[in-house]
């Protein structure tokens with residue numbers, strides 16, 4: 354499965370802890386991340402992560418493009434709903450595209466844990482999302 358991992362600044366520590374907790378699950382999959390999130394995950398877990406640009410510099414849009422192209426199966430995006438983001442339109446666009454293409458999307462720690470637990474137990478199948486044109 355192809356999984357995107359993204360965290361806003363105040364949620365990065367949570368993302369690192371999440372990645373550490375589920376490192377044995379995550380290492381079985383292809384991982385993608387926005388720039389800073391990816392660097393931190395690599396530094397703290399040694400996981401192989403393909404890094405896009407940083408979120409404010411277009412990373413969310415790059416991930417969104419992958420969603421639109423059917424290149425991602427899961428998105429975990431630990432958002433900070435209490436801090437204004439300069440690239441809020443990019444964030445909204447990515448969340449919207451996940452809904453357009455019915456890609457499983459976790460936007461907080463609790464839903465992310467449920468998603469990774471399901472992945473651990475192999476309850477999520479590859480490419481079960483619907484393409485918009487299907």
Ligand SMILES: O=C(CO)COP(=O)(O)O
Pocket residue numbers: 359360361362386387388389390391406407408409412413440444
């Ligand atoms: O801003 C982000 C998501 O909107 C995350 O980007 P970084 O991982 O580069 O901090």
